[in-house]
Structure formats: structure tokens, C-alpha cells
Amino acid sequence: MTQLILEQAMNGLQFGLMLFLLAAGLTLVFGIMDMINLAHGSLYMVGAYLAAAAAAASGSFVVGALAAVAGTALVGALLEVAVLRRLYARDHLAQVLATFALILVANEAVRMLWGDQPMQLNAPEALAGPVEIGGFAYPAYRLLIIAVGAVVALALYVVVTKTRVGMWVRAGASNREMTEALGVNVKRLFTLVFAFGAGLCALAGAMLGPLLAVQVGMGESILILAFVVIVIGGIGSIRGALVGSLLVGVVDTLGRALLPWLLREFLPAEVASNLGPALAAILIYLLMAAILFWKPAGLFPARG
């Protein structure tokens, strides 16, 4: 039992770290430019497809992942300059409409390029087996995901809190006009941030590709989770995104694994088997609603 909980907690940590890669870019876009970007999930999809295509062409997972990060960052920068930049000054409704349109375009573009069938993306063969840690076997590839996620999260934290660029970004998130008045080119900074966020999306897409299906529409389901994360954490806050990601990842994974089992202890088996999965699926949304009820601006509000 302890082993199951431990393993599921590791899976939750792994999923949470990948969510963080998505949420980090999204929360900055949301925080600095006050812009709702529904197409953020499409960048994740584009990244996964690029990774699968490049890995198939080169035969190497690492080459595929690197190509995906570079390619998607480029796509993100182009998108920002061509379309999204014009939307910052518009109201949320216009942003919803435009980025919803971008989802349609991105999904169809991917379908035109790679077809309807899901793409195959395999984990590197050296990591196919399990490794022994602390007395139980855990898939090596999932361990790699945790490592990569932790390293990127740490690097991001250092960049955002210790460097000059990071200072600009934080300043932009808490007060854009003032930052501009102090001489920071927020416009250019933002293209950079957006491209960087797109690259992180692609990294998450490439890493999760072997575990989940690489298919059209994969971005939409994870996008909502990323939104839940940044709303829980507080829009515009990197620290909030990290805490929110881990919270959502662990609660979701553990809930799915343990709730049906827990309910069976207290309820008749038939009720439990019906209620368990339903309750597990809505657990994170309950969490979000509860947090917003008591802390309407999230756990770590970025704006003072």
C-alpha cells in the first residue's frame, strides 16, 4: 500500500512538473499582458508533433526534443509578432475569439501536415526499463521526466529571481506601464517571453509524448489544467505556477488512484465504483473553486 502511494505520488510529481512547463509560459502571458491565450495548448501539440517527426527522421529522441523546442519557440515568436501582439489592448472577449480561431487553424494545420492518425513517439531505448529506488521499481523514463522538470523549474526560478531579464519580467507582470516608463522595452521583452514559453510547451509535449498520445486535440485537454494551475497559483506568479502545478499534479494523480479505493472502505461497492472516478475527475476543480472562494486572487497574487 505504502509503495502504491509512493509510486502514485512520484507520478503526480512528474505530471505536476510537466504542467509547470506549460503553466510558466501561460502565467507570464496572462500576467504581463492581461491576455487570455487559449492557443497555448496548441503550442504544446505543435511541440509534440515536431518532436515525433524529428525523432522519426533522425532516429534520436534527444534530437527530436531539441528540434521541437527550437522549432516551437520560432513558431511562438512568429505568432506573437503576427497576431497576438494586436490583441493585448483588446478586451477578453476578442482575445477568446481570436485564440479560439488559432486553435482551429493549428489543429487543422497539424492534420494537413501529419494526418488524422496519432503519431508514435518512443522513449529512448536505454530508458525503457525500470530502475530500483528505495526498494521498489520505477520506470526510468518517468524518472528522467522528473529530473528534467526539476532542472528546468530550478533554472527558471534562478533566471526569474536572480537575473536582470528576470527582474524586467517580474516588473512587467506587476506593473506594465511603470516598467515601460522606466525604459524597459516591454514589447520586445514580451516576444522573447512568449517564444521562451512556447519552447517550454514543446519540451513538455516532447517529454509527455511517449506517455500520452500525440494526436490532434491533445492541447485542449491539458490547456484547461494549465489554466487551473495558474488561477490557483495567482496569475502572473512563477512561484504560484510551480506550487499550483505540483498541487494539481499530485492531487489529480493521487485522487484517481486512491479515491475509488478509499470510498470502498466507507460506501457500498456499487456506489463507490460509480462515484469514485467521478469524484476523482472533479477533485482539482473543487480545489480550484475552493481556493478562489477563500482567496479570490489565487495563492500568490502577483500584483501588489
Add this chain to the structure above:
Amino acid sequence: MAASEKSALYRQSARRRALAVVALLVLAALPPLLQALGQDFYVSFAARILIFALAATSLNFIVGFGGMVAFGHAAFFGAGAYAVAILAERGVVSAFVAWPAAAALAGLLSLAVGAVSLRTRGVYFIMITLAFAQMIYYLFVSLQAWGGDDGLPLMARSSFGPLDLGDDAAFYWVALACLAGALFLLDRVAHARFGRVLQAIRENESRMEALGYPVAAYKLACFVIGGTLAGLAGALIANHGLLASPNLLHWTQSGTLLVMVIVGGVGALYGGFAGALTLLLLEEILAGFTVHWHMALGLLLLVVVFRAPRGVAAWLHGLFSRRGAK
């Protein structure tokens, strides 16, 4: 001078009323016309447009009139559909029982969701309505008794007194009556004292609060009216496709309804109708040209965002009045 202003207003509203009656007559004449042309399929398609127009209109009341950008309207739409399907499974097939029940369920849901969500505003309101819609989505999808991922099918359309709703034309007329009734109702609400207060709240909430109006109760009432009408639209869509599908509850459905409202015109009485008509017609036409119609639709929507920011209805109005001025 005041008198002439008033009479001008009356003349204008009389003209509007006449236009509405003409439009209603034209729409009512559509099924026999289409059948005479041998296009029976399009009667059913037209009914679909009317149902989505009702759903979008109900959302537009919340977004455009109440000033609350809600991103979870599919929950109420889908709940209405499921209510009809679940009741039909239990043997309750009368539309006079099932449809009001569907609307009532959606109304109660929107009361609960609204009561919690209205504590937040702006982006957080968008997100919390989305969260509640997701909860309702997963609730319906995970319960195997209600069909799970496959949805809950209906054996036949609801019974509607002497009218056989299995006939597409009859169903179309009932849908048209629902839409017209809802538009009439919302128009009256908008011009009643309740509507004036709502608009004032949308324009300046703190001022209305200071004047002593129970702002939260007004907004909640607006939210519930929209949710209830969405439930009725849901009852109709379940009848139309003979299926209460989880797709109706999915967040992309909320997105589609919101897109219809924005395309048609936020806050315009006929905005929801114009949006549903535009979007569904575009889908149909584009799908006839290319399998990649999503791409074309997406690009067209981008054009709307940048060229017709106040919606298609306002854009067309602008085009015609400019032409009229020449």
C-alpha cells in the same frame, strides 16, 4: 421637443416590431419552401441553427447585458439535454413535463454556480465558471448509468400534444416558437425596470451599490435567467439529435457559444441569432468546399476579430448605413 423625441422613439420601436413580425413570418415559411425545393435536409439544419441561436442568445444576455463573461455555458446547455434524456429513459416523454424540468434543472445549477462564482470578477470569473462547467462535464462522463463517454440516446422526440415532433417541420416550428418567445421575453426584461438596473450595474457597479441596489442579487438573477434558457435550448438539442452527448458539456462547446455571441454582436438582442446563423452556415458552406474547413473558419474568425470587432450584425449595419448615406 420632448414630445417629438418621444414620438420618434415610438415610431422606431413600432418599426422594429413590424420588422420582427416580418422576420418571424419569413422564418415560419421556411420549411414548406425548403420542402418544395426538395431540400428536406435543410429543415433539420435550420432547426439546429434556431436551437443554437437560443443557446447563444441566453449566453448573450449574461455576457452582453449583464456584463459577466461566463465561460461555462455549455454546462447548462448540456444539463438540459441530459435532463430530457434521463427523464425519457424513465418513461417521462411529454415535452410539457420534460422541457420545463430541463430548464428548471439548468436554472438551479446556474443558481448554485452563480452564487459562488459571482464572488469573483474579470478573469477569475471566467475561470471559475469554466471550473464548474468542467466539474459537471466530468460528473456526467464518469457516471456509467448516464451513458459515460457515449452519451445517453433518446428513443424518440418528446411527445408534444397533438403535434408530432418526429416531423422535422413541426420540430422546426416549435424551436422557432421557443426562440421567438425567448427573444420577446428578453426584450421585455431589457426594457423593464429590472433591465435598466442591470445595464446600470454593467456600466458602473460601485455606483449602483452606493445607491443601495442589491447588485449581487440582480447579477445572480440575470445569470439564472440565462442559465434557464440554455437548459431549454439543451432540451431541444437533445431532441434534435436524439442524443444527450458529453460533447454538449465540453468546454469547447462553451467556447463555440461564446464565439457565436462575439461574432453576432455582444449585447445586441439579435446578436446570438446572428452569430449562430453565421457560424453554422459558414461551417456548412466551407465543409462543402474542403475537408479542411476548420482552417478556413479559423482564418475567417481572425478576420472578424480584426475587421468587425463589434460583431457581424453591427458590421453589416455599418456597411448598409454608409451606403444609405451616399
